Amino acid sequence: MIINHPLLGPCDAQEFVYKGDFRLIDRPDGMAESAEAAFFDYLYLRENPAGAHRELWFHEQGDRSWLVVTRNTVTHEITNVELARDVARSMGRSR
Amino acid sequence: MRYSGFRVIKEALTGHKGWRPAWREPDPQPNYDIVIVGGGGHGLATAYYLAKEFRQHRIAVIEKGWIGGGNVGRNTTIIRSNYMLDGNEPFYEFSLKLWEGLEQDFNYNAMVSQRGILNLIHSDAQRDAFIRRGNAMILNGADAELLSRDQVRREYPFLNFNDARFPIQGGLAQRRGGTVRHDAVAWGYARGADQRGVDIIQNCEVTGFRIENGKCMGVETSRGFIGAGKVGVAVAGNSSRVMAMAGMRLPIESHVLQAFVTEGLKPVLPGVITFGAGHFYCSQSDKGGLVFGGDIDGYNSYAQRGNLPVIEDVAEGGMALFPGLGRVRLLRVWGGIMDMSMDGSPIIDRTDIDGLYFNGGWCYGGFKATPASGWCFAHLLATDQPHPTATAYRFDRFERGYLIDEKGMGAQPNLH
Ligand SMILES: Cc1cc2nc3c(=O)[nH]c(=O)nc-3n(C[C@H](O)[C@H](O)[C@H](O)COP(=O)(O)OP(=O)(O)OC[C@H]3O[C@@H](n4cnc5c(N)ncnc54)[C@H](O)[C@@H]3O)c2cc1C
Numbered sequence: 107m108i109i110n111h112p113l114l115g116p117c118d119a120q121e122f123v124y125k126g127d128f129r130l131i132d133r134p135d136g137m138a139e140s141a142e143a144a145f146f147d148y149l150y151l152r153e154n155p156a157g158a159h160r161e162l163w164f165h166e167q168g169d170r171s172w173l174v175v176t177r178n179t180v181t182h183e184i185t186n187v188e189l190a191r192d193v194a195r196s197m198g199r200s201r
Numbered sequence: 202m203r204y205s206g207f208r209v210i211k212e213a214l215t216g217h218k219g220w221r222p223a224w225r226e227p228d229p230q231p232n233y234d235i236v237i238v239g240g241g242g243h244g245l246a247t248a249y250y251l252a253k254e255f256r257q258h259r260i261a262v263i264e265k266g267w268i269g270g271g272n273v274g275r276n277t278t279i280i281r282s283n284y285m286l287d288g289n290e291p292f293y294e295f296s297l298k299l300w301e302g303l304e305q306d307f308n309y310n311a312m313v314s315q316r317g318i319l320n321l322i323h324s325d326a327q328r329d330a331f332i333r334r335g336n337a338m339i340l341n342g343a344d345a346e347l348l349s350r351d352q353v354r355r356e357y358p359f360l361n362f363n364d365a366r367f368p369i370q371g372g373l374a375q376r377r378g379g380t381v382r383h384d385a386v387a388w389g390y391a392r393g394a395d396q397r398g399v400d401i402i403q404n405c406e407v408t409g410f411r412i413e414n415g416k417c418m419g420v421e422t423s424r425g426f427i428g429a430g431k432v433g434v435a436v437a438g439n440s441s442r443v444m445a446m447a448g449m450r451l452p453i454e455s456h457v458l459q460a461f462v463t464e465g466l467k468p469v470l471p472g473v474i475t476f477g478a479g480h481f482y483c484s485q486s487d488k489g490g491l492v493f494g495g496d497i498d499g500y501n502s503y504a505q506r507g508n509l510p511v512i513e514d515v516a517e518g519g520m521a522l523f524p525g526l527g528r529v530r531l532l533r534v535w536g537g538i539m540d541m542s543m544d545g546s547p548i549i550d551r552t553d554i555d556g557l558y559f560n561g562g563w564c565y566g567g568f569k570a571t572p573a574s575g576w577c578f579a580h581l582l583a584t585d586q587p588h589p590t591a592t593a594y595r596f597d598r599f600e601r602g603y604l605i606d607e608k609g610m611g612a613q614p615n616l617h
Contacts, residue, residue, distance in 0.1 A: 107509060122614060124500045126454065137382035149612045150452040150543045150599040156503040163203045179455070179501045182508070 109163060109175055110187050117168060125162035127152055128174045131194050156180050162190060204308055210359030210472035223388060224395035226329070229402050229427050233261045235444060235582055236420055236429035238443060239406045240264025242273035242383075242568065243560055245390035246575020247402075247582070249307065249435060252397035254576065255583035260399045261429075262391075263422060265406035268407035269387030272437050273568065275505075275537035277460050277494045279484065280474055280569040281318045281378035283344045285334045288593030288605040289546060290341040295590045296573030297343070297377060303572060311381050312487065319353070319473035321360075321522070323367040327477055331373040338375070346374045357474065361524050367478035378473065380484050386571055410447045416555040417447070433558040433582050435574075438503070438538025440561035447554055452543040452599050454614040457502040457536040458494065458565050459511055463529045465489030474522070481518030491529065493519060497539060499615040507536040539565050545617030546605035549587070549594040551576050558582055559596070564617055 107119040134144035153159075158181045165171050172190035177183065194200045202208070202221055211495035212219050235251060237244045240262050251257040262268075280300055282293035304311050322328045335345035354362060354371045362369045391401055402424070409421035410432065419428035436443045437453050466489050475482040483493035498507045512534060519526045542548065542562030547570065549560050560578045563570060577588035587594070593605055599612075610616040 119500075121510075124616075126613070146600045151450040152441070152452070152454050153445075153450065154454050154501065156442055156455075159501055161501065176613070177500075180503050182502065182504055 107177075107182055107184065109173065111165065111168070111171075111173065112187055112189055113171070114169060114197060117165070119163070121165060121167035122163040122173075123166045125164060126161050128160040128190070128193065130162060131190060131199065158185070183187060202303045204310070212367065221314055223392040224392050224401055227402065227421070229261065229263075229405065229424055230259075230400065232259075232419075232428040233400070234259040234430045235261075236427060236432050237262045237294065238420065238432065238434045239271075239439075240268035240387075240391070240401060240403065241271040241435065241437055242390065242571040243435040243437070243563075243574045243578065244433075245394060246571050247435060247560070247578040248399045248401075249390045249394040249397070250576045250579035251583060252399055254395055255579050257579075257583055258398065260394075261422065261427065262394065262399060262401045262404050262565065263427070264401070264403050265423075267403050268391050269384050272537045272539075273387045273571070274384050275460065275535060276383055276568040277482070277484070277492050278380045278568060279318065279378070279482070280381055281349055281375055282569070283318070283320065283334065283338055283345065283373070283375045283378065284607060285337045286605050286607055289607065290337060290343065292577070292590040292594075293569065293595050294338075294341050294343045294574055295576075296570050298577065299572035300381065300569075303389070303498070306388045307393035309385060309392060311385040311389050313379070313381045314341055315377050315379040316484075316485075317374055317376045318475070319348070319357070319372045319374045319472055320475045321353070321369050321477045321579065322371040322373065323369060323478040325370075328371060333558070335373050344375060344377050346376065348372045348374050354528060356471065359469070359523065359525055361522055364521055367506045367521065369429060380473065380486075381568075382487075383568060390575070407443065408446070410554075412447065412492060412554055412557075417557040431556050431557070431558065431582055433560065433578060434577065435560040437540050437561060437563060437567065440540045440559075444559065447552070447557060449552065453526070453562050454501050454541050454616060455503055455538045456499065456541045457498045457504055457507045458497045458539050459507040459515070459534055459536045460492065460494045461512075461515065461531055462486070462533045463491040464532050466491065469525075476522045479514075479518035479521060481515055481522060483523065489525075490532065491526070497541070497615060498536075503538055505536050539563070541614035543612040543614060545608060545610065546603040546608040547594050548596055549581060549591050550596045551581070551585070552596070
């Protein structure tokens with residue numbers, strides 16, 4: 107698979123480490139009342155869809171950026187690649 | 202019809218005109234006591250033991266394709282009970298004992314071959330870990346044997362003992378481990394279940410559950426609604442998709458695992474070997490092909506085929522351990538979809554929906570579990586109590602912190 111890195115252009119997926127569902131960006135607040143339930147959900151439960159999946163890849167052998175890759179889990183086709191930082195910002199997580 | 206040596210001779214002398222199909226092809230009834238979703242090894246074994254051991258009636262197995270077309274027909278056929286943790290080892294040892302009597306039990310030649318499995322050791326730390334695992338196995342009534350480097354050399358002289366980075370220092374052997382003809386397991390269970398009145402309904406996809414007031418009333422299928430007192434789901438790599446139809450999210454990711462077969466060779470490899478320093482394991486089929494595999498590809502996938510980097514990685518592991526492999530040609534490569542759970546161990550449990558039961562999360566190791574998984578799931582479906590060897594396989598173990606994580610990897614399915 108070739109991942110079209112937004113800054114570096116096409117890179118072999120072998121350069122990356124796979125993390126999983128991009129919702130892992132959305133780490134719950136550990137101080138909240140409901141933290142225990144929220145962390146159970148965050149750590150262990152997954153949508154695991156057959157079809158479009160937004161997922162985190164880490165460019166370990168490259169510029170060490172985290173990417174959010176939209177990939178079809180049935181065909182392995184990659185349709186979109188974003189910097190995880192931008193996605194996190196759009197979710198209101200990073201200032 | 203019972204199969205026997207006598208029967209084979211009789212048919213040979215009469216032109217093989219007496220053989221009958223091994224199971225019927227019934228149309229679905231409007232209602233069953235128990236419906237099993239998924240005609241893989243686990244679903245068929247569940248139906249077989251439900252009918253045979255738990256005396257249940259009016260059972261159906263519903264399969265979207267043909268039985269045995271999923272992972273039960275795609276795996277590398279290794280059976281063993283060399284686990285370490287309390288939640289796992291008694292269960293896998295129960296399974297190995299069932300394998301030992303299986304062919305007599307269901308009157309079918311599944312080619313169970315206890316040729317032994319050898320996990321190779323390449324460092325002092327690994328030897329310590331394997332000794333500990335061997336002791337845990339023995340404590341649970343399984344067999345384990347620590348081999349020195351010279352003992353390994355006597356049995357497998359062609360391995361690369363002097364690899365510069367990972368020299369072989371010994372091995373942990375389980376002599377009762379081995380291989381089984383995978384499709385024959387599905388066929389044997391299907392035939393045995395069918396003979397006891399189980400309806401095996403192929404080409405029938407479950408498309409939804411009918412749930413009323415928190416109770417599962419049956420399944421919607423591509424051939425109409427089928428009512429059921431209880432529904433048991435055993436769909437392996439499709440677990441998340443199927444349970445999503447009941448509104449559940451699972452602690453499971455689906456990943457692809459590849460398998461490889463070479464051209465046929467004369468007997469070279471007496472047992473199953475596993476490389477302890479890279480991910481490569483290998484056995485020789487009765488047809489002569491070397492059957493081997495390695496790591497999962499590592500990303501979520503439902504594609505039933507993998508990518509080239511893993512093929513290269515597996516080949517490198519093979520060459521490091523078994524240099525003679527380099528002259529052999531690869532014939533076939535394929536993939537299957539693993540239900541990778543968050544701690545690498547399975548789930549056999551009730552759900553919060555009355556009458557709906559789940560069996561899954563088998564990762565890349567569910568073939569060896571087939572008999573015990575079927576037995577324990579049948580036990581749960583018939584009695585509403587977990588089987589004594591499967592009490593740890595609960596849904597709520599993640600929430601309660603009782604993970605069964607053999608490799609200590611944490612909630613990262615592609616590392617288990
Ligand atoms: C390459 C590879 C190598 C492996 N090697 C080993 C090994 O050496 N040792 C070992 O112990 N394990 C091994 N495994 C793992 C093992 O094969 C699986 O864990 C096990 O087979 C899963 O259980 P099953 O047989 O019931 O699954 P399957 O055979 O996949 O059965 C599930 C069935 O459910 C059906 N289904 C899915 N959705 C629906 C629906 N909506 N409606 C109706 N039916 C549906 C599918 O069509 C399928 O037939 C390997 C797997 C692979 C892919």
